[in-house]
Amino acid sequence: MLLCFPHVTRGVQQWLHSKNIQFVDPSGNAWIEGKNYKIWVEGRRPKNVPDLDGRQQMSRAFTATGLRAVFMLLVNQDLLEQPVRSLADAAGISVGAASNVLKSLEHEGFIRINGRRSFIQKSKLAKRWIEMYPVALKPKLRTRISAGSEPAEVIKRRDEWSDSIQLGGEVAMLAKGYGIRPVESLLYGGFPWGDVTHELFACDLLREETLFLLSGSGILTTYLNRM
Secondary structure (H helix, E strand, C coil): CEEECCCCCHHHHHHHHHCCCEEECCCCCEEEECCCCEEEECCCCCCCEECCCCCEECCHHHCHHHHHHHHHHHHCHHHHHCCHHHHHHHHCCCHHHHHHHHHHHHHCCCEEEECEEEECCHHHHHHHHHHHHHHHHHHHCEEEEEEECCHHHHHHCHHHCCCCCEEEHHHHHHHCCCCCCCCEEEEECCCCCHHHHHHHHHCCCECCCCCEEECCCCCEEEEEECC
16 A cells, blocks of 8 residues: 655654555655665655745644644634634644635635624535644644444444544444444543543443553543454
8 A cells, every 4th residue: 555645854753654554745755665675765855835924934734733723623613713722622633734724725725804704614624634743743732542332333322422532544434324444442531631531431441441541632532442
C-alpha cells in the first residue's frame, strides 16, 4: 500500500514507517520499498503559501492547531459568525491562533470575511481537513489502548453512554451500515479519560485498565481491542 499526503514531517514519517505504511508527498519525502529497491527521502520542506502581507509561510489553517479550529467550524458553522474567542474556546486554542486560522482560510478562498464571515468552499475545506488529519493532527493526539468487547457489542450498547464519547474509525462506519468487519473500536472522548473509563466499565465494555499510553496533547483517542 502506498499513500500520498500533502506533506509528511519527520515525526509522521517515523510513525508511518512503524506501521509499515509506504508514502510520498509533493515535496519529495517518500518511503517506497520493494524486493530489489528502497527509496527513503526525508526532511524536505513543503511548498509555502503567501501570507496576507506577501511573506511566505505555511498555512496556519492546516497545522495541528489550525486543524482543531477548522474542525469546529465544519461541525458548527455558527462559530463563523461568533467572536473569535468563541472559536478559540471551542477548539481549545489561543485567541491569536484562532484569528490566524480565520485569516488563512480567507486568504486561501475557503471563507469570506466581509462584514460577516461565511463559507465559500465548505466541501473543499472538509476534504482538505480529511487529507491533513493523519499527517498533522493525528500523530499529536493522546492515545490509550485497552482490552475490551467486540466492535459489534460496542455498537449494540452505544446508547448506554453519554454523548461525550463518540465512535470513530471503522467501528463508526460499521454503525452506519457499511459492510466492513473492524478488529478494534475507536472512541473519542476528553483527556484524561476518567469519565470515559468510568462509563465504559459501567457498560461492561472495558476489560482491563490502560495497556498503552502515547504522550502528546489534544483530543483523546481510545481503542478497545478485541479480546
